[in-house]
Amino acid sequence: MIRLICPFCGPRELREFEFHKTRAEPGSTPYAQVYERVNRLDDSVEHWQHVQGCRAWMLVRRNPSTGLVLETRILGGDHP
C-alpha cells in the first residue's frame, strides 16, 4: 500500500486519504478538463484530500507503476 505524507500531519496510512482525480492540464478547455484527462503510468499528478485527518487538499505526484510517491504539497491556487 502506498503511503502519503500529509504536509501538515506527516506520514499517515492510505485509508485516511481520499483520491479525487488526476489534475487537469492547466489552461485546457472546460470540456478537456472533464473528458480528456491524462492518465500517465510513470508520473501521475493527482488531487487527494486528507479526509480523515486535517482535511487538507494535497497535490500528489506519484509513479503508479512503482507506487513511489514523488511529491506531496498542499494545493494553493492550483487549477481545480
Added chain:
Amino acid sequence: MSAVVRRGTRLTAETLCFTFDGREYHGQVGDTAASALLASGVRTMGRSVKYRRLRGVLAAGPEEPNALFTVGSSPTVFPNVCAPQLELREGMVLRSQNRWPSLRYDVASLLQLGSGFLGAGFYYKTFIWPSWHRWEAPIRALAGLGEAPGACELPTVAVEHFSCDVLVAGAGAAGLAAARAAARAGARVVLCEREPVCGGELEFESGTIEGRPALAWIDATLAELATLSARVLTGTALVGETGGEFIALYEPGGLPGANAVYKIRPRAFVIAMGATERPIAFINNDLPGVMLLGAAERFLSRYGVNAGRELVLFANHDRVYAAATRLVVAGMRVRAIVDTRDATGLGPQAARQRTALAGTGTDCLLGHAVIRVTGRGQVRRAVIAPLASPAAAHSIACDTLLVSGGWGPSTHAGMHEGGVTRYEEALGAFVSTEQPDGRENAGAANGLLELSQALADGAGAGTRAARRAGADGDPGTAPLGSGDGAPRLVPFWRSPADRAGEKHQFIDYQNDVNVADLRAALAEGFVDIEHVKRYTALGFGTDQGRMGGLLGAAILAELRGEPLRDVGTSRLRPPYHPVTMQSLAGLRVGARLRPMRRTPLHEWHVAHGGVLEPMDLWMRTRYYRENGPGAYEAGIAEAQRVRTSGGIIDGSTLGKIEVAGPDSGPFLDALYLNKASTIKVGRSKYMVNLREDGMVLDDGIVLRIAEDRFIATTSSGHGAHMLAHFEHYRDTQWSGCGVTVTDVTEAWAVIVVAGPQSRTVLREVLSAQWRQPLDALTHMAFARGTLAGQDLTVLRASFSGELAFELHCRPSISEPLWESLIAAGFKPYGLEALDILRVEKGYLVSSELNGQTTPFDLSMDDLVKHGNHCIGRELLDRPAFHEPTRPRLVGVRAVDGRMAFYGGAQLTTPDQPHRACGYVTSSVYSPTLSEWVGLALVSRAHADGAVLDCRDPVRIGDCKVRLTSIIHYDPSGERMKS
C-alpha cells in the same frame, strides 16, 4: 492406548484426548494432530482431492499437502487446517477430508478406476454438452477441500499497527544471527517466527555455535535480544507485503482465525524464512508411508515419534547420511539408503557416515533410484533400480520411505514487491538476486544451507539492515558454527517411468497433479509455466506450490527439453500463509464496519418505536411503529396527519456548511447554478449545484445570515461529499481569497415543523419573544434568536407543501424542544411520509438526482436562464443536452386511478413496446388524492397528457399511465404560503 510417554523438545508428559473421524485417540500436551496420530499408528490422514487416493502426512510444516483436517463440529468448523501445524487441545474434534462416507470406504474413490480419463482438463473437455452449467453442481459437490463453515463466532481480532527499524522473518540460525547483529547495532528489531519456538533447523540438526550446543546458543541469543528490546513474535506467520506494509498473523495452536493481526512497517526487511524440502517423483510416491526426510527428523526430535520401523531413504545429497545416522540412533532400522549420485558426489563427512551405516547393515546404494513403492493402502516394498539400467530392479521390504530431493529457498516473501530470482545449479533451485530496496534474503532463504555460511550471511544481512535504518552501533562479530556439511546436491527430479507409470508420479499432491498431466498440458499447447499452472492447478491450494512448484517446473523443463532456468517458476504472490477474510477484516465487521452517525434525537426515536435505516453514515427514521404495521401503512398515516394538522421530523442530518468571509458571496456564486450574492440578509434561497460536466450534483437551501456569512444546507446523504467539494474549490481556485468553509452539520440540530397548524403550535411552544417573528416570517425568510438561552434559527421553508418551519437549534435543547412539540399535539413522521409529501408536491426525492440529469431535464430552465457562470455551466451548452431524446421530469398517474405502479418501472409506447422512452423515478400512494402518483423521466417527445404503458412484469405487472404536471397537489402553492 500408548502407555509409553514420548519425549520430544515440544512435548510435556501430560496426556490429552481427542477424536479423529469419530474415534478417540490420546496424545501429549504439545503434540500436533499429525504427530499424535502418527504415534498412535494412524498413517492414512485424508484422501486426495481428485482421484481420492489415500494419503498420509508428508511434511511437518505449512507445506503439508495431504493431512488437512476439518476441526470442530458443524456448523462451527475450520476447514483445511494443516495437521502438522495444529496443536492438539483436550477434546478436539478432527475429521479427515475429501472422503464420503468414511476415510476407509469412499464412494468417489471408484473414480480411481477411471483415473486414466481424469487428467488435467478432463472436466472442461468432457462436460461441455449441452452446457458446463448443467454438470457444474454435481461436480462441485465432489470437489473442493473441506467443509465451509456454516456459522462462525466472530472473534474480536485486534489489528496492531507498528513500525520498526528491521523486521526479520524467520528465527532459524540466519534469522537469529541477523536479529542479533541488527539489535546490537542499535536498531529496533522485530523477529517474526511461524513456529511456536525459535530455532528452525537447529532444532534437530546437530550443530555447535560459538562453542555451545545449538539449542543453548538459541536460548542465549533470545536472552540477549530481550535485553536489547527486540520484539520476538513466535507463532506468527507472515502473510505478505504490500508497498512496505507487512501483514503477520498470530495464530497460536495453528488454528486459522488469528488471535492478533500485525501490520508492520519496517525500514529494512531480512528474509530468513529458510528452505523447503522437496520430494522426488516416483511411482506411487503419494502412498501413506512416504514422507519427507526432514519431516521424519522433525517428528522425531520434537515429538519423539518414529516415522516407521523399517525405513528406506531416497535422496540426492550428502545430508541423507547424517540424517540416517540420527534415525538409527533413535532406534529405527534403515534398510537402505538409495542415493541417485555416483561415488564422486560424496563428501568426506558423508563417506565416513556411509561406511559406518553400511557396517550396521544398511544397504547403501549409489547411482540408484526408487522406481516405485508398492503396498495396499500403505508402503510395503520399495522397488529400486540402478539408474544405468532401470530394468534391473529389485525390491526391499519396508514400511516407510523417506525422500529428499533437495531444498528450495523460501524467496516468496521478497517476491511480492518485484524481487528477481536466478537458477542455482548447485542447489537445483532458484535463489533471489535483485530485491526491492531494503529487502534482503539471508541464510537458507538465500541458498546457503550450511550452518556456518547461514550464520555469517544472517549477521551480514542484519548489519546492513541496521545501517539502512540508520543504526550505526557495533553489530559484534558474526557467530561461528558448524553442523551438517554441505549437501553436495546433484539435482534429481524424477525416477524413470513408462507412460503408464507417469500417471502415478505425483508432483503437486494437493491438486493431484502428476507427470502425465504436465505432458497433457504441453500437448494442448500450454507451454509457459504460468499457463501450465492454470491448466493443471499446479501450485494452487493452501501450500501455494511450496511442495510441488519447483518440482513441477523442473519436470516441465525436462519434458520441454529445456534448461530449468529458462522455464522458471510461476509468479509468487501473497498470501504466503492462508489467511481468513475474518482476520483481514479485524474489528471492522457487522455494526462496526462503518462508523454510524446519530442525530441528537437518535435515542428518542429508538425509544419511541422509530424504525431506523442507514442514509450514508446517518441513521434516519423510516416510520414509527405506532402508526402502522409497516412502512407503507405508517407512512400513509403520518403523511395524512401532516396534511390535516401537522407533524415534526428530525432533519438534523441535513449537511450544513458555513461559508464566511468577504468573498463568500462570489465563492457560492461559483459553486451554485443560481446566485447566492443576491440573497438578502435574513432570506434564503433554493439552490442547485452542478458537477463539472453539467449534471445536477445536489440541491439545498442557502441562508444568508450576515453580509459576509452564509449557511449552505445539503441533502443528508451528500453532506460529506459536498463538504469536500466546497473545500476543494476553497483550496484551489479560491485559495488566498477571503472565504472560509466550516462544517457545522453537528452544531445544529434541525426539527422541521410542518402542517397547517404549525404556526399555531410554534406560537404555543416557543417563548413569547418568538410570536412576532413567527407571524412576520414570509416564505423562505428566517429569524434568529434564542430559546432557553441557546441559539435558535427559525426558517420558514417547506419540503412538504404545507406551511412549515425549520428550527435550527443547538443539540442540547433539541430534545426538550422536540418533547414540547409532541406535548403540543404534533406527532413525529418519518422518511416514508416525507417521500409521500415530496412526491405529491413534485419535489425531487433522490432518484432524480442520479448524476445523469441536467438542469434542463429537471425543468430547472429558469434557474439556468437567471443563473451565473458556475462550475459546470459551460458544459451545459453541449448540443447533446438539448436534443429531443433527452428526458424531462414529468408527473405520472395511472389512467385507472386504482392501479399501483412503482419506481423503476419502464415506460413504453404501444408502437415500440420493447424500447423504453422513460422510467418512473419515484412513486407513492397519496392518501390525499387516494391514488398512486409518481415522478418520471420521459423523452421530451411525449407531452403532458400522453398515455404510456408502464411495464413492471416482475413486481406488480403493467398498467397505463398518463403524463401530468410534476405537481400533483396544490399546484399554486397556496397552502405553503398561507
